[in-house]
Amino acid sequence: MQTVSNDPVAAPRPAGGFSRRRLLKLLGAGGATVVVAGTGALSYRVYDTAALGPGRGDAYDPWQHWRETPGLLGAVGAAVLAPSPHNTQPWGFGIRADGVDVYVDAARDTGTVDPFHREQHVGIGCALENLVLACRARGLLPTVTLLPDGPAGPRIAEVAVRPGPPAPSPLYDAIGDRHTNRGPFEATAIEPETLNELADRTGADDVEVRWIADPAPRAAMSRLLIDAAAALCDDDQQSRDNFAWFRGTNDDIQRYRDGLTLGGQGFGPLMLAIAKLLPASSRADGDQFWLKQTTTVHTATAAAYGVLTSRTPDDRATQLTAGRLLERIHLAATGRGIALHHMNQVTERIDRERSTGAAPAFGPRFAELLPRGEQPLLTFRVGYPVRAAAPSPRRAAAQVVR
Ligand SMILES: Cc1cc2nc3c(=O)[nH]c(=O)nc-3n(C[C@H](O)[C@H](O)[C@H](O)COP(=O)(O)O)c2cc1C
Known part of the structure; x- marks a missing residue:
């Protein structure tokens, strides 16, 4: 799960009484006309969130x-x-x-x-x-x-x-040009041959690629993703651990150069600028926004889901190989103008259930959508994008060389 939420004390509140919290609610409800009022405090937010220059600065x-x-x-x-x-x-x-x-x-x-x-x-x-x-x-x-x-x-x-x-x-x-695209996708199917051409499995004998594109299994996968998102939001510790990686201000983005940002949530340019100007919303509001996006945008507009599976999903070498294959798929999709959005809340719930000893709820449901014996490692959706995705911050090479 990766969502948008923010530090509730990060910013002053602009005059006019409109909040990022309310905007997220409205966006989650399907969009709305937003009027932003305010002067001094709003100017501070322009600086603090770099609303007028999204994706700029050393972090990018x-x-x-x-x-x-x-x-x-x-x-x-x-x-x-x-x-x-x-x-x-x-x-x-x-x-x-x-x-x-x-x-x-x-x-x-x-x-x-x-x-x-x-x-x-x-x-x-x-x-x-x-x-x-x-x-x-x-x-x-x-x-x-x-x-x-x-x-x-x-x-x-x-x-x-x-x-x-x-x-x-x-x-x-x-x-x-490769970015995770969390925005809406067009209602255009992707041909099965095109999907198959995205995956170069060279050297990845222990990992399979399963495409879920037909309406009935796709609907079942959508339901599973929505239910897993809800379960994650209800799990206080998972919600907190998720929230810890959200960078809600430009200062934090430039300082840490990592984590999730408003700019990566798939908003259109106007909504993004407004969302950045508004005060921060709470973790709970962010969770609800993500759940609504999962329901009304992510699953509602997925042309197909891809699942990387393996019979040895716990093996470290298998996981590294799966990462290499996943990146090849994402790059191949990018080259063809196909957007990709990683969506791993179901496997995150499966791992959570395993780690706490809870009765397995999500594993058996996912297994029904996959060939017998194959276990899910990674999930993503693909489609032709309504709009391009934005870059996310990065630490420079020199910062990660030992
Ligand atoms: C193993 C893995 C799991 C991920 N899971 C999710 C996910 O569940 N939801 C999501 O929105 N993004 C997910 N992502 C995407 C990352 O958030 C994204 O790669 C990161 O924020 C950097 O952004 P970029 O891909 O646009 O460069 C995942 C990426 C990887 C490699």
């Missing part, structure tokens, strides 16, 4: 400079643009003369939302895929070894490189 610089930086530092610059759960960016890199060591930054986790660190390792797998693509583009032929020190060892992966001919690729070219 890594999206500008990843191509021109040569060598392995440039390849790490591409790696940090990968998706990660809640934009935690749970990675660290060690650059050697002949390669890159990849580490997990264990402290950058989402607590009870990802109790077994499955998503954390998938996110590192996504970064690893970008790293490999960027090495090839720079004439550095990569050889990847997963978990070179064993499952409990310090290194998550080793990428050894030797000189070769530069080999850019369409996937590499899409790295700077």
Whole structure:
């Protein structure tokens, strides 16, 4: 689950009595005309949230400079643009003369939302895929070894490189345009052949890609996602752990350069500017907004769902491989103008039930939608987007090199 909510004491309240809380409620209810009044306090919010310059500042610089930086530092610059759960960016890199060591930054986790660190390792797998693509583009032929020190060892992966001919690729070219799109999608189906072409399973024998596009299973998947979102909102600790990664002010975005932002929630430009100007809403309001978006936008406009499954979902190497495959799918979709939105609340509830010993409610329901014996690792929706998604903040390569 990843949602929008905010620190209730973060900002003064503008005159006029309209709040981000109310806006989120109205948006959740299907949209509304919003009148914003106020002078002094509102000007402060213009500065504080950078409402008039969305996606600007140092926190967004890594999206500008990843191509021109040569060598392995440039390849790490591409790696940090990968998706990660809640934009935690749970990675660290060690650059050697002949390669890159990849580490997990264990402290950058989402607590009870990802109790077994499955998503954390998938996110590192996504970064690893970008790293490999960027090495090839720079004439550095990569050889990847997963978990070179064993499952409990310090290194998550080793990428050894030797000189070769530069080999850019369409996937590499899409790295700077790939964003998670949480906005509405068009009511246009995606052809089954197109869906199948998105997934290059090279080296991913332990991971399958299942597309859920037919109306009946798609409706069942939608219901499951809505129910899981509701269960997450009702789970106080999961809601809190989710909220911890929301960055509600421009100061916080520029300071931390990670986490979830209003700019990543799929609003149109006018609504985004207004939402940024209004005072912060509470965690509970954010949860309700997310639940409404899940119901009225995310599931209502999904052309198809993709599910990465495995018979060994707890295996760390499988999770890294799934991340690499997920990133290839996202980049291939980007190159074809198809939007992708990661939606993992069902597996987050499955893991939560496992970690607390609760009776499994979501596992059996998801199993009904998948081939026997395959367990879900990751879920996302795809579709042709109504509007482009915005970049999210990133720590620069130099900040994550050890
Ligand atoms: C393993 C994984 C799980 C994710 N789960 C969700 C999710 O459940 N809901 C969501 O909206 N985004 C999810 N995301 C997307 C991240 O929030 C997103 O990648 C991050 O905020 C950075 O934004 P970007 O992808 O636009 O660069 C997930 C990403 C990864 C890699």
